[in-house]
Amino acid sequence: MDSTVTPHHPAAPVFCTIIPPHVLDTLAQHEDPARHEPARRTLEHDHLRRTHRREIAAEGRTPGEPGAAADKPNRTIYDAEHREELPGTKVHEESDGPSQDGSVNRAHAGLGATFDLYLKVYGRKSIDGAGLPLDATVHYGEKYDNAFWDGERMVFGDGDNDLFLDFTIPVDVIGHELTHGVIQYTANLDYExxxxxxxxxxxxxxxxxxxxxxxxxxxxxxxxxxxxxxxxxxxxxxxxxxxxxxxxxxxxxxxxxxxxxxxxxxxxxxxxxxxxxxxxxxxxxxxxxxxxxxxxxxxxxxxxxxxxxxxxxxxxxxxxxxxxxxxxxxxxxxxxxxxxxxxxxxxxxxxxxxxxxxxxxxxxxxx
Structure with a gap:
């Protein structure tokens, strides 16, 4: 196992979402407002976030700081309370017991599952290889149909409960988005x-x-x-x-x-x-x-x-x-x-x- 990963500051990351734009583009054309409005709002939001990431890259700023090397995850969950402001209100820390909020518990567990694979199988200590704390925000936006890694944290929408459910449900979605963070700290592949x-x-x-x-x-x-x-x-x-x-x-x-x-x-x-x-x-x-x-x-x-x-x-x-x-x-x-x-x-x-x-x-x- 590789237990001697040398941490480094990544380049400013791209904005990576789990729902592809082509899916949202299709939904945005639907005749039913209950279906096209969440998709249009999500597309508009994601466009603004991507633009913001390009501005960070142009300025040479590097979001995210390495943490102390650790063999255990350090997870913090925030609640956006259906607003589009990050990180939101802190509602759960590593030492806390289970929450009454299922989204919080699933986010906590998914962050931990990702940490476990990288550490126990590959000897990697968190996303950056140096114990980076794992932060996540749940209940982001109103019927926000996506989840994303923004270079610093995982962010989960609740979905519209019609076409998409709560984005904390599939653990592979959490692992996918956090792996964009691993790529950010390693090969930093161009996103095109x-x-x-x-x-x-x-x-x-x-x-x-x-x-x-x-x-x-x-x-x-x-x-x-x-x-x-x-x-x-x-x-x-x-x-x-x-x-x-x-x-x-x-x-x-x-x-x-x-x-x-x-x-x-x-x-x-x-x-x-x-x-x-x-x-x-x-x-x-x-x-x-x-x-x-x-x-x-x-x-x-x-x-x-x-x-x-x-x-x-x-x-x-x-x-x-x-x-x-x-x-x-x-x-x-x-x-x-x-x-x-x-x-x-x-x-x-x-x-x-x-x-x-x-x-x-x-x-x-x-x-």
């Missing part, structure tokens, strides 16, 4: 195009692993869904936000639309929206990870997850990395840790199956 899709992909991978680790599920037992349990009663046909097992099948609904994620490079989506489709094309490396992890069997966090963590923290992943660059690094990391092994062969096969091939990956031909 293929590097942005890798940013989303890595967050999905560790979100899924946190859920599997918490539930004690093997790769074969896991559902490989991101955000299962989040969709509300107004969604007639949908299981989750994304499927790593079968990208493009998470939902197909009259209200939400059709899941647009591709599973292979020949279906890569070229778009100017969503920073070049970062929430869409992440389905391709997601599927590669699923294929490799299930091929290897056992617990996905032990071998496939370890390789992904090695790449994320190894110092060789460029900010503007493309899928082929990432694939090559995973193959290098597999060879370095396991040798010419089942792990290396499973990755060669998985990347080839999704069409991420080329001389630079060692997976065969291709452009």
């Amino acid at each position: 195009g293929q590097s942005g899709a890798l940013n989303e992909h890595i967050s999905d991978v560790f979100g899924a692993l946190i859920k599997q680790y918490t539930l004690g599920q093997s790769a074969a037992e896991a559902d490989w869904l991101i955000g299962a349990g989040l969709l509300g009663p107004g969604v007639d046909s949908g299981k989750a936000l994304r499927s790593m097992k079968a990208p493009g099948t998470a939902y197909e609904d009259d209200v939400l639309g059709k899941d647009p994620q591709p599973a292979t490079m020949d279906k890569y989506v070229h778009t100017d929206k969503d920073n070049g489709g970062v929430h869409i094309n992440s389905g391709i490396p997601n599927h590669a990870f699923y294929l490799a992890a299930t091929d290897l069997g056992g617990n996905a966090w032990e071998r496939a997850g370890q390789i992904w963590y090695d790449v994320l923290t190894g110092g060789k992943l460029a900010k503007n990395a493309r899928f082929a660059d990432f694939a090559r690094l995973t193959l290098d990391a597999a060879r370095a840790r396991f040798g010419e092994s089942d792990e290396h062969r499973a990755l060669l096969k998985a990347w080839s199956q999704v069409g991420v091939t080329g001389k630079d990956t060692g997976t065969g031909g291709g452009k």
Whole structure:
């Protein structure tokens, strides 16, 4: 395990949300005000937050301070009381017993589950590797249909209780967003195009692993869904936000639309929206990870997850990395840790199956 992570101040982070803009764009066009108004307010809010993050980056300011190295989480939960002001009122500290507020308890537990995986499996002390305190705000905004990592804390909306439920419900959503923080303190991948899709992909991978680790599920037992349990009663046909097992099948609904994620490079989506489709094309490396992890069997966090963590923290992943660059690094990391092994062969096969091939990956031909 890597227990000697050297902390550093990250660059100013991007604003990362769990609900992709393309989903909210679809909902914002709905004829029913009860459905389009929450989506429009959420889109407007998220646009302002992203603009604010760009201003921070332009000014060179670095949000967030490292904490003292710790083997236990230091969690603080705030209540926004349905306002859009952060952090809100402090309502729960690490030493407190269970709250009467279910959202507070779920946020506390999800932060802890994320901390546990990174520490107990990979030897990483919190998000920054140096014991960063974990803060979260619940009950953010009115019918706010999203959750986000803002560089300093997790923030959860309550959802509209029609299409989306309380965003503290799925532990993988919490793990996904906090992993954006880990990326912020390590590779700091550019949030656009293929590097942005890798940013989303890595967050999905560790979100899924946190859920599997918490539930004690093997790769074969896991559902490989991101955000299962989040969709509300107004969604007639949908299981989750994304499927790593079968990208493009998470939902197909009259209200939400059709899941647009591709599973292979020949279906890569070229778009100017969503920073070049970062929430869409992440389905391709997601599927590669699923294929490799299930091929290897056992617990996905032990071998496939370890390789992904090695790449994320190894110092060789460029900010503007493309899928082929990432694939090559995973193959290098597999060879370095396991040798010419089942792990290396499973990755060669998985990347080839999704069409991420080329001389630079060692997976065969291709452009």
